[in-house]
Amino acid sequence: MTTAQAPLIDCRRTTLAGERCDRTVPKHAVSTHCSSCRLRELCLPVGLSGEEIDSLDDAIYTRRRVSKGAQAFGAGETLEHLYAIRLGSFKSSLHTLDGREQITGFQLPGEILGLDGIGSDKHRSDAVALEDSELCVVPYARLEELAQRFPRIGRNFHRLMSREVATNQNIMLLLGRMSAEERLATFLLNLSQRWAALGYSSHDFVLRMSREDIGNYLGLKLETVSRMFGKLADRGLIEVKQREVRLLDAHGLEALVGAAVD
């Protein structure tokens, strides 16, 4: 075939609701200060104001670029900082002694990397950028001090950690109890919700990760992932073109899943 097909998602289009679907969060939208960052209400500073947020801004003075495929940190390194994603996306993964890998999560802007290493003062996972990305460097010792000084910062941090626990429990449920089809559907709905929370379209998005990464995360082989994409498409629930995904029938997907998505 020589017909150049139109992309499933037009990245220049802006919908009625002002949704955007660029492959990266537009840089100009993310200020270099928490106080004016558009991710403020999704990130560490949720609900903070005045002195609190100024102190946080004061502590988080470094930004760091990580290019596609590079590590933000690797397992075994001493944990000095946590990282908030300003821009881009990451995968976090665990490695076994015998070389197997398990991706434990994909992180989007506003999410925090490194929480799992606090208990051992060392990072236990690798964090690899799925695209050129940018991080806010949060010196952990400073964060502890702030949590000490400002009750709300401490509270936020506890909620954040607890949600991380909850998210991981949901994945345990997915891995332990769901069929391949349900896993993929759950995964897509979860991504949809998270992009929507960031102000992007909930139906149309671009997968930042390969089929292999998806499979690894969902406890499946890439071939199975590919087949399940096909199956969901055949049922008219989604449309897929390479890494571009359109959810045609989110309710249908939810019905198929029969479980909580987040």
Added chain:
Amino acid sequence: MTTAQAPLIDCRRTTLAGERCDRTVPKHAVSTHCSSCRLRELCLPVGLSGEEIDSLDDAIYTRRRVSKGAQAFGAGETLEHLYAIRLGSFKSSLHTLDGREQITGFQLPGEILGLDGIGSDKHRSDAVALEDSELCVVPYARLEELAQRFPRIGRNFHRLMSREVATNQNIMLLLGRMSAEERLATFLLNLSQRWAALGYSSHDFVLRMSREDIGNYLGLKLETVSRMFGKLADRGLIEVKQREVRLLDAHGLEALVGAAVD
């Protein structure tokens, strides 16, 4: 056969190393105050002393008995307290809308129940006692205050939460990448280590949970669990009699697993 076989584990025996294998933690060994509790260094008060531990003792003034099969709390309930296990053991599980269950963990003395609910101010899981048990009730608001006032209490709490994240990631790895046999071996090694940390034998212990619960936790059916017990026993790695387990070759089990156990 009419021969009454001797139990695999003699619960009255005390080994050279002073190991004990009673079915329950002996009550007299657990004081009603953190300061003198023998679980102190495994529980919330790790490393605390003086004023810190006194404040904690002051906050944790209630104890609660939960009999076998009863809930410490259920999903959906408002989170007012966390619970430290003084005595006994629990299973925590998540339920889907369509009635499936996933056990997310088994908790032993010194471990904390309820951390996953902090992010939503509600319990997300059910915590059910596997045997008659006893809890220390930790009012969450008080704990927040203490974390505020005493840096080390805050730090301890963060480490605790982070370890919970880490543990769950390890289970994700187990569910996503391991065969049935590896899952069971990993499970047994993990229990072994945890009992050992509590001062009990690392080779001999009594499973507090049914085959079905084990299967649910490991993402397997109870029949598969049973078969895998048989397989490990055939290989001479373990000895099983009902719920009594003896690890005959821990190194063999570790070799089989090829992954971190905790």
Added chain:
DNA sequence: CGTTGCGTTGAATAAGGTCAAATAGAGTGG
């Protein structure tokens, strides 16, 4: 001594994995 709950075992089946080959794009250099 029968009932009941839990655990084991066997045979058939299904879901997903494995292996291999085909296809599609993206990127490169002519």
Added chain:
DNA sequence: CCACTCTATTTGACCTTATTCAACGCAACG
């Protein structure tokens, strides 16, 4: 613009593992 390469993805045929269904054994208990 085209040929070429490299990688990611899809698809098909076959195989392995764990599940399902069913029967049976065992121990505890009224």
